[in-house]
Amino acid sequence: MLYNCLRRMIDIMSNIISMGLNKIKYKLYQAAYDPAAEKMAATTAASAAKAKADEKPKIEVKPPPAKPKDPLDQFWSSLKNTFLGFLLPAFIFFLCSTAGSIAANDAIGRHPAIRVVYFLYGTFPLFAPMVAIYYIYRYFAGSYPVWYNFLPLTTTVWTNPFLAVIMKPFVYQMDANIKYMEKKFDDSAAKYIYKG
16 A cells, blocks of 8 residues: 555656746747747847948957067176076075174184174174174274184194185184183183172
8 A cells, every 4th residue: 555655656757847847948939939039039140241231341450579688688688687586595695694603703702603603693694784784883983803714713824725715714823812711711601600
């Protein structure tokens, strides 16, 4: 009985769906083969053809031929590209390394490892402007550090000419100012270590 009831419901649903599909097909058929629609499409096509015939022919406008580049303009352009591509970064590195070198020379009385740290701190592009401003201030205040070398690390004199050339930026000569700076640093370190 349940089977018969289900079968009947399925048949009814199937008939309703079939009737709906038939109505949709009929409406689509009417819309596709409507004589008024065919007449309207023919009129539209004719008016489009007439508008196309009335349209003026387009004149193609060509840009004027490009002027040949002036050799002087090419030279300035290549110079600008070279400057921005290589010389400007090299100049910025030079300024940053100079600030680091001044900071390393200011730490002449300290251990060479500390001088390297000062050099790296002063060379780092983020801190180099602050270091440069600080030493410009000290220059005008009259306490500018003495310049010993690019990065003073050792007092060793090299006998090998090849090593002497390589180590030249790192070698400095001991003088009274360096001994004074070392003594000053040792005294201030001892003062902080042996408080009491």
